[in-house]
Amino acid sequence: MSIDLDVWEIVIGLEVHAELATATKLFCAAPNDFGGEPNTHIDALTLGLPGSLPVLNEHAVELAIRVGLALNCTINRSVFSRKNYFYPDQPTNYQISQFDLPINGEGWLELPSGKVIGIERAHLEEDTGKSTHIGGGGRIHDATYSLVDYNRAGVPLLEIVGRPDLRSGDEARAYVVELRAILVAVGASDGKMEEGSLRVDCNVSVRRHGDAELGTRCEIKNINSLRSLGRAVDYEAERQIDMILADERIEQQTRHWNEDEGRTLKLRSKEQADDYRYFPEPDLVDLLPSQEWIDRVRARLPILPAQRRLRLCERSGADLAQAVLIVERGLDDLCLAALELGADASRTITHAEHNLSDPKAQGLDPKMFAKLTNMDADGILSSTQTKTVLAELVQLGGDPAAIADSHGFKAMDSGELDAVVDQLIAENPEQWQRFCEGDPKISGFFVGRVMKATQGQADGKVVAGLLSERIPTAPKE
Amino acid sequence: MTSALEIAASVRAAERSAREVLDEHLAVIAEREADVHAFNLVTTEHAIAAAVAVDELVAQGGNPGLLAGVPVAIKDNLCTRGVATTCSSKILQGWVPPYDATVVSRLAAAGAIMVGKTNMDEFAMGSSTENSAFGPTRNPHNLSLVPGGSSGGSAAAVAAGFAPISLGSDTGGSIRQPAALCGVVGVKPTYGTVSRLGLVAFGSSLDQVGPFANSVAEAALVCEVIGGHDPGDSTSIPQAFPSVSDHLSDGVAGMRIGLITEMMGEGISPDVAQRIRAAAECLAAAGAEVEEVSVPAVTYGLSAYYLVAPAEASSNLSRYDGVRYGLRVEAPTTGEMMELTRTAGFGDEVKRRIMLGTYALSAGYYDAFYGTALKVRTLIRRDFDTAYERFDALLSPTSPTTAFAFGDKTADPMSMYLNDVCTIASNLAGHPAMSVPYGVGTDGMPVGAQVLAPALGELAMFRVAAVLEGSLV
Numbered sequence: 001m002s003i004d005l006d007v008w009e010i011v012i013g014l015e016v017h018a019e020l021a022t023a024t025k026l027f028c029a030a031p032n033d034f035g036g037e038p039n040t041h042i043d044a045l046t047l048g049l050p051g052s053l054p055v056l057n058e059h060a061v062e063l064a065i066r067v068g069l070a071l072n073c074t075i076n077r078s079v080f081s082r083k084n085y086f087y088p089d090q091p092t093n094y095q096i097s098q099f100d101l102p103i104n105g106e107g108w109l110e111l112p113s114g115k116v117i118g119i120e121r122a123h124l125e126e127d128t129g130k131s132t133h134i135g136g137g138g139r140i141h142d143a144t145y146s147l148v149d150y151n152r153a154g155v156p157l158l159e160i161v162g163r164p165d166l167r168s169g170d171e172a173r174a175y176v177v178e179l180r181a182i183l184v185a186v187g188a189s190d191g192k193m194e195e196g197s198l199r200v201d202c203n204v205s206v207r208r209h210g211d212a213e214l215g216t217r218c219e220i221k222n223i224n225s226l227r228s229l230g231r232a233v234d235y236e237a238e239r240q241i242d243m244i245l246a247d248e249r250i251e252q253q254t255r256h257w258n259e260d261e262g263r264t265l266k267l268r269s270k271e272q273a274d275d276y277r278y279f280p281e282p283d284l285v286d287l288l289p290s291q292e293w294i295d296r297v298r299a300r301l302p303i304l305p306a307q308r309r310l311r312l313c314e315r316s317g318a319d320l321a322q323a324v325l326i327v328e329r330g331l332d333d334l335c336l337a338a339l340e341l342g343a344d345a346s347r348t349i350t351h352a353e354h355n356l357s358d359p360k361a362q363g364l365d366p367k368m369f370a371k372l373t374n375m376d377a378d379g380i381l382s383s384t385q386t387k388t389v390l391a392e393l394v395q396l397g398g399d400p401a402a403i404a405d406s407h408g409f410k411a412m413d414s415g416e417l418d419a420v421v422d423q424l425i426a427e428n429p430e431q432w433q434r435f436c437e438g439d440p441k442i443s444g445f446f447v448g449r450v451m452k453a454t455q456g457q458a459d460g461k462v463v464a465g466l467l468s469e470r471i472p473t474a475p476k477e
Numbered sequence: 478m479t480s481a482l483e484i485a486a487s488v489r490a491a492e493r494s495a496r497e498v499l500d501e502h503l504a505v506i507a508e509r510e511a512d513v514h515a516f517n518l519v520t521t522e523h524a525i526a527a528a529v530a531v532d533e534l535v536a537q538g539g540n541p542g543l544l545a546g547v548p549v550a551i552k553d554n555l556c557t558r559g560v561a562t563t564c565s566s567k568i569l570q571g572w573v574p575p576y577d578a579t580v581v582s583r584l585a586a587a588g589a590i591m592v593g594k595t596n597m598d599e600f601a602m603g604s605s606t607e608n609s610a611f612g613p614t615r616n617p618h619n620l621s622l623v624p625g626g627s628s629g630g631s632a633a634a635v636a637a638g639f640a641p642i643s644l645g646s647d648t649g650g651s652i653r654q655p656a657a658l659c660g661v662v663g664v665k666p667t668y669g670t671v672s673r674l675g676l677v678a679f680g681s682s683l684d685q686v687g688p689f690a691n692s693v694a695e696a697a698l699v700c701e702v703i704g705g706h707d708p709g710d711s712t713s714i715p716q717a718f719p720s721v722s723d724h725l726s727d728g729v730a731g732m733r734i735g736l737i738t739e740m741m742g743e744g745i746s747p748d749v750a751q752r753i754r755a756a757a758e759c760l761a762a763a764g765a766e767v768e769e770v771s772v773p774a775v776t777y778g779l780s781a782y783y784l785v786a787p788a789e790a791s792s793n794l795s796r797y798d799g800v801r802y803g804l805r806v807e808a809p810t811t812g813e814m815m816e817l818t819r820t821a822g823f824g825d826e827v828k829r830r831i832m833l834g835t836y837a838l839s840a841g842y843y844d845a846f847y848g849t850a851l852k853v854r855t856l857i858r859r860d861f862d863t864a865y866e867r868f869d870a871l872l873s874p875t876s877p878t879t880a881f882a883f884g885d886k887t888a889d890p891m892s893m894y895l896n897d898v899c900t901i902a903s904n905l906a907g908h909p910a911m912s913v914p915y916g917v918g919t920d921g922m923p924v925g926a927q928v929l930a931p932a933l934g935e936l937a938m939f940r941v942a943a944v945l946e947g948s949l950v
Contacts, residue, residue, distance in 0.1 A: 044575065044576060047801055047802075048796040048801065049574070049575075049801075049802070050556065050562070050564075050569065050572070050574070050677040050678075050796070051555075051556040051562075051574065051576075051578060051674065051675040051676055051677050051678075052674075053673065053674050053709060053710055053711065054711065055708065055709060055710075055711050056711065082792050084791075084792050084795060084838070086795065086798065086812075086815060088798075088800045088811055091796065091801065092795065092796045093795035093796055093798060094792050094795060140810075140811055140812075141810060141812070142810075143810075143811075146811055148800070275839055275840045277791075277792070277835065277838035277839060277840075277843075278838075279788060279789075279792070279838055279843075279847060282680075282681035282682035282712075282789055283678075283681050283711060283712065284711050284712075285711055285712060
């Protein structure tokens with residue numbers, strides 16, 4: 001990438017669609033499950049049969065309120081509207097959404113960096129079905145025939161519209177990671193980008209630093225992973241800058257991220273705005289959550305990721321980067337519980353950061369984890385042994401002391417280790433010579449041999465120390 | 478003609494069988510249906526099975542319900558499980574609903590026997606039943622005249638004796654106007670008192686299901702059976718339908734009744750106006766205080782209605798695209814298939830309203846058209862509210878004229894729309910209104926008096942209607 005960030009400012013605003021984790025769809029009793037045989041999670045309303053009527057799913061509203069509160073939004077009287085457009089995967093040819101009166105109004109989200117990103121709104125709407133166009137270019141216009149699966153039609157979505165406050169691909173990723181963590185924390189969504197339960201549309205524009213006006217933006221769709229998000233932003237920003245430098249006019253477009261080619265391609269121009277003929281959905285009544293309900297939801301709101309990070313840093317001495325990772329892995333409660341039980345703080349954080357990436361680690365018994373951190377800190381186990389015991393603890397549970405015994409792990413006294421080291425040096429004079437000369441190819445040789453000789457019981461760092469003690473001091477010039 | 482009340486009483490008492498009652502009505506249908514064409518479909522087999530089930534229940538000592546063995550005709554925009562529901566449109570060709578509308582299942586649970594699906598203006602758009610894809614229904618009182626619409630088939634079915642009661646739907650007068658033209662009672666209840674679940678939508682914020690009957694008492698009973706809360710309709714009011722049947726003989730002594738000035742002047746046929754003045758005098762004679770009252774905003778009703786109803790219809794009817802059910806005209810691309818299907822499937826009036834509604838909702842026009850229409854709705858409600866501070870019920874003609882001839886108004890849609898000038902305001906306000914026969918015009922054809930009441934004011938409305946009905950006997 002060759003964007004000169006001293007000259008150019010990238011302006012990014014994200015629209016995130018989150019599928020809400022309800023048992024049934026937004027306006028009917030058909031199941032809200034991912035996948036399934038095509039057209040099995042359907043009923044009269046899902047198919048838009050004549051005479052069917054929508055009835056709002058109360059749980060979806062509660063989840064929307066949870067997210068709204070977690071994003072510091074105002075919770076408002078809201079109205080559902082019909083967004084009218086013809087497309088085969090939209091069973092009624094209109095989508096029930098919220099237009100001028102969304103359930104969640106202005107709010108904000110704070111990134112771990114401390115930067116605050118504005119939230120414009122977070123509103124409820126129904127998802128569409130899925131079309132597959134067979135033949136032609138895979139587009140509806142030249143397809144031989146098209147297949148439609150309505151399983152997803154009517155699934156509740158919360159569309160979270162962020163302000164254009166993000167300034168880089170990394171920041172955009174951090175925003176999505178934080179938003180996803182919040183959605184998962186409040187139980188609103190499973191946040192799986194790969195299953196489409198979290199979908200990110202990305203608005204990108206560029207301008208020179210100091211410009212008051214925002215540049216013309218393009219909306220990028222089909223971003224299926226965090227990695228794609230960063231790449232798509234960088235590509236699109238560079239494309240726009242190149243156009244400006246070539247004195248070309250940037251057209252407002254919807255663009256498609258092509259993961260394989262690593263670039264965005266024009267999908268359609270937005271210069272002629274679509275006319276969706278919004279009007280209030282007459283089959284539904286205004287949605288006015290009572291203050292009691294909102295208060296009840298607020299009282300039951302779980303601790304949010306930002307609070308978790310803060311708490312972990314305060315109680316364990318972890319730095320922010322460590323806290324971000326540990327909270328993301330859902331291990332902060334484990335760490336705090338272990339600390340309560342007297343775990344070694346530094347080892348606790350180190351292990352959580354480096355050795356507990358397996359999701360099963362969330363199930364560790366804090367008491368046993370605490371015990372292991374102390375065995376490690378007290379030198380009863382070498383770091384290699386600690387890792388082995390920890391891995392087994394994660395997979396099978398049990399008592400770390402017993403696991404260590406079962407492996408025959410015990411702390412080696414230094415005399416024993418000295419003897420092993422001396423013997424190996426004596427047996428391998430040629431290698432020792434090269435080692436002393438600093439040959440990088442031989443650097444791991446002796447540690448490896450010691451480990452083998454001690455069946456892994458020696459502490460690697462200690463062995464390294466013993467070896468360097470034995471290197472003859474170079475003659476002074 | 479035996480009333481629904483008498484039929485139900487005799488079937489419950491096992492004095493007559495539901496099967497006998499059904500056969501009598503099927504015989505009348507066999508005799509006159511070819512002339513009248515009230516039905517899109519006569520559901521003989523269905524009806525026989527239902528009648529036999531009622532008779533078995535009676536034989537077992539069970540309670541077959543308030544409408545035991547009563548034949549009922551159902552407008553063809555109400556979904557009936559396993560029975561084609563067409564809305565008198567080609568576009569729903571071949572579609573069979575997998576469910577009953579709430580009102581249909583409530584009638585069946587009360588022991589009523591569906592004898593057929595009645596003809597209507599396509600998607601309930603019209604005032605003469607001439608807009609049916611399957612040919613018009615004729616007025617049983619004079620086969621050269623229209624029965625009114627859009628529920629013309631349901632009105633004609635009752636007037637012809639095919640069934641003592643029937644159901645229709647009323648978006649701008651589609652129950653009351655054909656009731657008036659066919660000389661039967663027709664009721665549009667308060668919006669939200671009767672479930673719309675299973676009613677094929679036209680103008681969702683205006684649509685309401687209601688009964689036709691030969692008497693006020695029968696209509697009252699049907700309202701009580703089909704009305705009341707339905708959790709499947711979000712706009713359904715969470716309470717039971719007012720118990721009107723118990724108060725039909727309460728009279729109108731001391732009631733304050735207003736004759737709507739704006740519905741008695743220009744455009745109202747003199748013989749119709751004369752009958753409504755006679756109705757007002759009758760109510761005064763029965764002890765009511767009757768005065769003229771101005772409800773100014775109702776004059777804007779027609780314009781507002783022809784924006785709101787088509788706007789909602791343009792969206793409601795967009796689902797008929799050939800993708801999932803009904804008619805499909807094959808074409809090389811999905812877009813062309815949709816276009817050809819809708820072009821072939823919808824009649825002219827439906828297309829006209831879809832275009833009108835699409836235009837009214839378009840960017841740049843919304844505020845001027847749909848937005849303004851919503852404000853007029855609020856004004857109409859406010860003017861009614863003002864009137865109801867002084868009056869318990871209001872009175873007007875149901876239709877400006879008696880039944881007219883086929884083809885009279887089809888060339889000029891505006892002249893057809895003017896038929897609804899007295900009925901539309903109640904739909905825009907969401908208020909109840911009903912038509913009760915009150916004599917005949919100079920042509921000998923029935924005239925209907927319309928009784929209007931505030932939201933949930935069915936009790937007052939039915940009392941007034943009962944007095945008008947009683948005064949003619």
